[in-house]
Amino acid sequence: MSIIEIRDLTKKYGNKSAVDNISFEVFEGEIFGFLGPNGAGKTTTISILCTLLEPTSGYAKISGYNVANDRDDVRHSIGIVFQDPSLDGDLTGEENLRFHGMAYNVPKDTREQRMIDLLEMVDLYEKKDELTKNYSGGMKRRLEIARGLLHHPKVLFLDEPTIGLDPQTRNKIWEHIRELQEKKGITIFLTTHYMEEAENCNRIAIIDHGKIIALDTPDNLKKSLKGDLITLKTSDNEGSKEVIQTCFSILPDVKDDTIYLYAENGENFVPKLFRALRNYEITSINVRKPTLNDVFLKLTGRQIREETVDGISRMRVSHG
Ligand SMILES: Nc1ncnc2c1ncn2[C@@H]1O[C@H](COP(=O)(O)OP(=O)(O)OP(=O)(O)O)[C@@H](O)[C@H]1O
Ligand SMILES: [Mg+2]
Incomplete structure (x- = not known):
């Protein structure tokens, strides 16, 4: 059953289509990956799905709610981990979660219990009283994932959840992502330009210049070669x-x-x-x-990596 439905979705900035007439579905309970180079339109698509940006044309629905018209219902159905860090560094880990729970009107008792459970899930319970500005990059990302789950969303959006993190920390984040899918049945929609990570998804859409150029399981995409x-x-x-x-x-x-x-x-x-x-x-x-990198190369004539080094260094600079 599909939980996200996207039809003819387009977002234009002036003459340029950042997202160019895309249509696809995401099934309930799957890990769906959006794979593409810098500027492909991944964040723009996520921002529309998360009600933060209006599409120019077309529509998207999450759990049957239209992202342009039923914003409150959509927002309560989803959790978001943004591409750019969004914790308040002057609050502790626990305070960051509490603040989010209050913004989403999660009742106090429920909220406090969920905070404990989630902090334990992402192995940050011991660090809950530290200011998040003193957290490592991986700790911050794990706390953002916990925060995205506090109001029990059906779908969790993760925009480049592991960018700039070392391989060990990336693996750790992936353990959490799989746990969410397996134990909680949460649908995961994530973006990445790491090919190895895209391999972990149930299905991936490859996006380039705002268009979906392929969509299938990683195995089928490789078999297509x-x-x-x-x-x-x-x-x-x-x-x-x-x-x-x-x-x-x-x-x-x-x-x-x-x-x-x-x-x-x-x-x-x-x-x-x-x-x-x-x-x-x-x-x-x-x-x-063949790897997914070869699939991308075959479809576009370019390496996805050639364009990502700059993106990663740009992220590092902007994240301090
Ligand atoms: N507010 C804006 N005004 C004009 N152009 C924009 C705006 N936001 C994004 N774009 C352009 O839209 C295109 C898609 O950007 P988007 O951020 O969605 O890409 P992305 O796939 O998330 O890239 P990255 O991997 O670098 O995060 C890019 O060409 C970008 O420059
Ligand atoms: Mg992006």
Whole structure:
């Protein structure tokens, strides 16, 4: 059953469509990932879903409530962890949660008990009396997740939940995300430009220049590349490309000094490739299963990472 429904959603800034006519559904209880490079339109989409931004056209519904018209109902159905840190550093961890609970009118007794449960869940109970400005990046993120859950939302939105965090802390955050899905049945909608993280989602939508260019399970997206990825360098890449086309009816990509092609059962294909290319010198060859990065590359002709380094450093600067 779908809990989020998005139809023909568009957001324009002047002539530019930050979100360009997207339509899809998110199913109840799934971890849904929005994967795309900087400026793809991820935060803009989340802001519309969270009622913080009006769409130019199209609509979105959460639990049947229209995000443009039924704002209060939507807000009580969702929790948000923003891309930019949003804790009050001069309050303690516990005070940050209490303040949020009051804003959402969670009754006092319920609120205080939930605060204890959530602080324990994100392993911050011991640190609840410390000012959050003294928390580490990972602690802050965990507290923001706890805060997003305090009013028992059905859907939790996480905009780049692990950006700039070290791998260990990222794993920890992911443990919490999976726990929310498995034990509490919460639907998770998250954005990321970490490919490895997108692998953890039940389904992902790849977004680029405001458009959804693919949507499926990570496995199916990789299967769409039809086989293993073989990369090779030869003494004459253009000549080799022609031979491969003629012998195998496969159209390889040549980028920089490397030939890329996909073939079923790569290990068995390599000896055939050597025979076909016997008139050229093969200087290196590699066979591996495709990754989501390869899916992105195939769809857009670009690496997602090329554009993310700057984004991460920008985040670090703006977060101090
Ligand atoms: N208030 C605004 N006015 C004009 N353009 C905007 C505004 N907000 C966003 N944009 C543009 O819309 C596009 C999408 O931005 P958005 O923040 O949604 O991208 P994103 O996928 O979240 O990127 P990132 O990975 O860097 O967080 C970008 O080109 C951005 O410059
Ligand atoms: Mg963003």
